[in-house]
Amino acid sequence: MLLAAEAESHGAITIINAMATGKGAALGIKLWTRATVTVTNNAGMFKARNLSDPDENSRLAEVTAQRVFAHCGAGKRFGAVIETESNIPIAVGLKSSSAVSNAVALASFRILQRHTNNLDVVRMGVEASLRAGVTLTGAYDDACACYFGGLIITDNARRMVLKRFNPKGKPRVLIHVPRAKRYTRDVNIKPLRAIRSIVQIAHREALRGNYWNSMTLNGLIYSMALGYDASIAKTALDAGATAAGLTGKGPAVAAIVPESKRDDVLKAWRQYGGRIIDTTFNFEKAAVWRLTG
Secondary structure: OOOEEEEEEEEEEEEEOOOOOOEEEEEEEEEEEEEEEEEEOOOOOEEEEEOOOOOOOOHHHHHHHHHHHHHOOOOOOOEEEEEEEEOOOOOOOOOHHHHHHHHHHHHHHHHOOOOOOHHHHHHHHHHHHHHHOOOOOOOHHHHHHHHHOOEEEEEOOOOEEEEEEOOOOOOEEEEEEOOOOOOHHHOOOHHHHHHHHHHHHHHHHHHOOOHHHHHHHHHHHHHHHHOOOOHHHHHHHHOOOOEEEEOOOOOOEEEEEOHHHHHHHHHHHHHHOOEEEEEOEOOOOOEEEEEEO
16 A cells, blocks of 8 residues: 555636535636645544644545545545645635645545546545535535636536536636635525525526626625625726636635736735735646655
């Protein structure tokens, strides 16, 4: 058996938030999470730590490894130590949980030398995320975008990929990240009932290829429902962004920006304080980086 495996998954931004309807869409971006899983002889003991942010709860990484080991019939014979590191801000809507569960699941399967298909790895991570309480819908859209890259539209309730796009061009993905965080457990889902029909329209338009319009519409209606000021997205659009809106449950706002308008949007956003991430689309699949035998 291998002693350790390291895997990487990327982050993503929201195109359609699935919380209101169970159907969503997300777009992979060039932020990353790496997970190293090391086998131990402490049967059934799984201990994780976040090297990038030690104060954050690492239960998701532990649950993910535990479920993979149990699935492979190794949970009663072995345990694991899991270490994660990432440049994805936590609890702001950039799919940090999906990236962690993907990376840990992939490394765990590889360390146990179990051959499985990519969707099974994603589903294992989704199940762990539900069990750990870090998602309301299973976040299948987020998990797929983080794992496969590209723009992926899904039915989360049925765990089905409905369509995939690789958006053309090389625009920048600018993300305004305020200092505040918002965890899934803090989200009040009652206001989301009122926006269900509009989100359904946005989802249908995304399937037709009008995903940038869908992203902007989604961001606007979720901002209203969840109590955010939509002015940051509007400022980006006024400065030349192709699309802009709240990502996930927030509070981060993402914008798709032509290279020629990058500096304009950056300048316009500086009035809001916080941090601005400048990245681009990701089309690379999650992968194992390192194996130790």
